[in-house]
Amino acid sequence: MGKLFGTFGVRGIANEKITPEFVLKIGMAFGTLLKREQPNKELWVVVGRDTRVSGEMLKNALISGLLSVGVNVIDVDIAPTPAIQFACRYFGVDGGAVITASHNPPEYNGIKLLEPNGLGLKKEREAVVEELFFKEEFDMAKWYKIGRLEKRDIIRPYIDAIKSKVDVEAIKKRKPFVVVDTSNGAGSLVLPYLLRELGCKVVSVNAHPDGHFPARNPEPNEENLQGFMKIVKALGADFGVAQDGDADRSVFIDENGNFIQGDKTFALVVKAMLQEHGGGLVVTTIATSHIIDELAKQYGGKVLKTKVGDLIVSRALLEHNGLVGGEENGGVIFPDHVLGRDGAMTVAKIVEIFAKSGKKFSELINELPKFYQVKTKRHIEGDRHAIVEKVAKIAEQKGFRIDTTDGTKILFDDGWALVRASGTEPIIRIFAEARSEEKAKEYLDLGLSLLDEALKD
Numbered sequence: 031m032g033k034l035f036g037t038f039g040v041r042g043i044a045n046e047k048i049t050p051e052f053v054l055k056i057g058m059a060f061g062t063l064l065k066r067e068q069p070n071k072e073l074w075v076v077v078g079r080d081t082r083v084s085g086e087m088l089k090n091a092l093i094s095g096l097l098s099v100g101v102n103v104i105d106v107d108i109a110p111t112p113a114i115q116f117a118c119r120y121f122g123v124d125g126g127a128v129i130t131a132s133h134n135p136p137e138y139n140g141i142k143l144l145e146p147n148g149l150g151l152k153k154e155r156e157a158v159v160e161e162l163f164f165k166e167e168f169d170m171a172k173w174y175k176i177g178r179l180e181k182r183d184i185i186r187p188y189i190d191a192i193k194s195k196v197d198v199e200a201i202k203k204r205k206p207f208v209v210v211d212t213s214n215g216a217g218s219l220v221l222p223y224l225l226r227e228l229g230c231k232v233v234s235v236n237a238h239p240d241g242h243f244p245a246r247n248p249e250p251n252e253e254n255l256q257g258f259m260k261i262v263k264a265l266g267a268d269f270g271v272a273q274d275g276d277a278d279r280s281v282f283i284d285e286n287g288n289f290i291q292g293d294k295t296f297a298l299v300v301k302a303m304l305q306e307h308g309g310g311l312v313v314t315t316i317a318t319s320h321i322i323d324e325l326a327k328q329y330g331g332k333v334l335k336t337k338v339g340d341l342i343v344s345r346a347l348l349e350h351n352g353l354v355g356g357e358e359n360g361g362v363i364f365p366d367h368v369l370g371r372d373g374a375m376t377v378a379k380i381v382e383i384f385a386k387s388g389k390k391f392s393e394l395i396n397e398l399p400k401f402y403q404v405k406t407k408r409h410i411e412g413d414r415h416a417i418v419e420k421v422a423k424i425a426e427q428k429g430f431r432i433d434t435t436d437g438t439k440i441l442f443d444d445g446w447a448l449v450r451a452s453g454t455e456p457i458i459r460i461f462a463e464a465r466s467e468e469k470a471k472e473y474l475d476l477g478l479s480l481l482d483e484a485l486k487d
Contacts (some may be wrong), residue, residue, distance in 0.1 A: 034163060035156045037453030038341040041131050041140030044084035048139045050091040056141055057095020057127070059162035061177075062169045063155060064101055064124055073177075076121055076144075078106040078114035078184070079129035080216040080276040083241035084139045089129045092141065093179060096127075100171030106184040108239060110216045110277035112372035113188040115148035120187055125151075130216075133249040133274040134455070136242055149348065149369040150341040189224050192375050195367060196382040202229030204385040209233045209270040209283075211258045213248045214240040217277030220374050228381060233265060248275035250360070252289040255281070263287030268384065269391040273373050278340070280373040281360040282380065284392040292360030293319035295380060297398050299362050302383045303354050304329035310353030313346045315339070316435045317448055317461055318358045324399035337436035339453065340371045358403075358461070401445075402470040403463040408481065410458050414451035418458065420484035421449045440476065445469055447477035 034040045040056075042048045064073050075096055079085035085108070093103050101124075106117055111128050118126040126144030134140075143151040143159065151159070162168065171177070208230045212218040214237075222234040235258065236245040247254045250272040262270035262283045270283035282290045300312050300322055309330030314322050315338045326333045334350060336342045340363060343355040347365040355363035361371030368375065387394055410417065422438040433439040437450025445464030452459060458481060462474035 034160045037339045038150050039128075039140050039142035041134060041138055043137050044082070044088070044139040048084070048088065048141075050087055053088045053091040053129075053141060054095040055163050055166070055168075056143075056159070057092040058099055058168040059095075059159045060125070060127065060143055061096045061099035061101040062162050062167065063158050065099060065169050068124070071124070073101045074104060074121070074123040075101055076104045076106060076114060076117045076123050076126040076184075077129070078109045078117070080111070080131075081108055081214060081218070081239040081241045082129075082131065082136060082139050082275070085129050085241060088139055088141075092127055092129060097177035097179060098171065099169050100175045100177050102177045103179050105179060105181045107181070108216055108219060109184050109188070110220055110374065111142065112278050112368045112370055112374065113184050113216075113220065115144060115368045115370045116188050116191065117184040118144055118146055118148040120184065120191075121182070122146075128276070130276040132276045132278065135247060147369055149344055185219055188374075189220060189227065191367065192224060192378050193227060195364070195375070196228070196378045197386070198228055201381055201385045204388075205229055205231060206268045206381055206384055207231040207266070208381070209235065209258075209262045209265055209267045210237060211235050211245075211250075211255070211270065211272040212237045212277065213250065213273055213275055214238060214243050214245060215248055215273060215275035215277055217273040217373060220277065221271070221273065221280075221377060224374055224378065225381070228378060230381060233267070235261060243275065250274050250279065250281045255283070255289060259283050259287045259289060271377050277373045278371040279359060279361045280376045282391070284395060285390055286392055288392070290395055291319070291358070291403055293321055293358045293403060294395050294398055295360060295376070296356035296358075296362050297321045297325060298383055298394060299356070299376065299379050300331070300354060301325050301329065301398070302379070304331045307353055311350055313343050313350065313352045313355035313363075315343060315357050316433065316437070316439055317450065318356070319401050319403055319463055320446075321399050321401050335435065338450065344369045401463055401465060402467040403461065404470045404474045405459065405461045406474065406478070407452075407457045407459045409456060410485075411456055414456070414458050417481070417484050418449055418451050420487060421480045424480055424483050438480075440473070440480075442473065445473055447473040449477050449481055
């Protein structure tokens with residue numbers, strides 16, 4: 031039996047792997063699972079998508095699959111992934127589905143299936159969907175029991191919910207000047223409007239929905255944001271915010287046009303929330319900066335480290351009643367709002383922190399514990415997990431301390447290096463961190479050399 035789902039959902043190139051027939055069968059399989067679990071209940075599923083060109087086609091196929099087995103659908107159409115996750119709780123439905131490929135290039139698309147609370151579908155339920163999919167065991171409804179379709183808005187309730195969780199008056203008092211780049215993605219329908227309603231002065235670029243992503247690659251990394259960084263500085267903004275295609279992540283540019291690593295903006299949120307709540311549990315991944323550990327020590331918090339993936343972090347937050355969670359890529363999870371990374375909520379919280387501080391954005395960043403992190407990646411086909419396991423064996427043979435929670439993490443007294451296979455792309459990522467930039471680069475080179483050695487074998 032084949033395997034459909036990766037770290038969170040399934041992705042591939044539209045009309046090659048992710049075809050209408052493929053998505054139709056996912057819808058039929060998911061709907062069949064729900065019906066068998068609750069055979070006497072009127073079932074509802076929320077469905078939405080990002081701005082990708084293939085999104086409308088695939089959304090309609092998914093809806094058809096659900097309707098065909100007698101499941102009713104609420105179509106919220108184009109919305110950020112966290113807004114669709116929020117919709118699951120808001121509408122009180124039995125599940126959800128998002129047509130998105132997040133930060134992947136425009137030719138990709140995919141599907142994320144959701145629990146009633148908006149969390150990604152549990153692995154054991156995913157396994158049942160896979161079995162139904164491959165065996166084509168679908169419980170088709172009689173003609174008079176085919177599901178109903180309703181179209182509803184989730185953008186307004188989502189924005190209102192975010193506004194209720196921050197100090198709007200404090201923000202309006204300072205009136206931050208923010209430049210926004212939503213990468214022509216789903217965040218275009220939320221972030222510029224949210225910031226204006228919070229009292230910010232806003233300039234938007236790449237904020238018209240366009241699934242070709244004409245302005246830049248939707249991955250909001252430093253390489254792809256060079257032009258945006260210049261705009262932020264040239265306009266004299268307080269800071270800039272850029273999002274990925276489905277707006278579950280936001281990354282920040284300071285007033286000097288400098289790219290701020292996602293760990294550091296996550297750290298700003300952690301610091302503020304630990305201070306506000308007098309401590310609490312922070313959940314993050316093995317790949318996240320040790321800045322978080324230092325802040326937890328300073329402000330009475332505890333840190334739980336997990337494998338990489340917002341779904342894993344979200345589940346741990348729910349299980350352990352965590353305060354806040356996040357990843358090194360700028361994804362922050364506020365479990366009392368959405369059980370997943372939420373780019374817009376992250377921006378609202380950072381804007382509040384900035385407004386209350388009275389300081390420049392760069393000053394807030396410079397006050398954080400000092401660590402330096404460097405990253406790179408290698409495009410590698412084949413069994414990447416086996417390659418990373420080989421890296422672990424070589425590192426052990428050379429006498430290094432390692433942690434294999436997720437990938438191979440080589441530990442030093444003043445830093446670490448991590449070699450890890452991506453769960454969504456044919457790449458191996460190499461991260462390194464230390465208390466000095468020189469050491470961080472040295473540890474990155476070490477990670478690369480161990481990977482090269484493993485590849486030669």
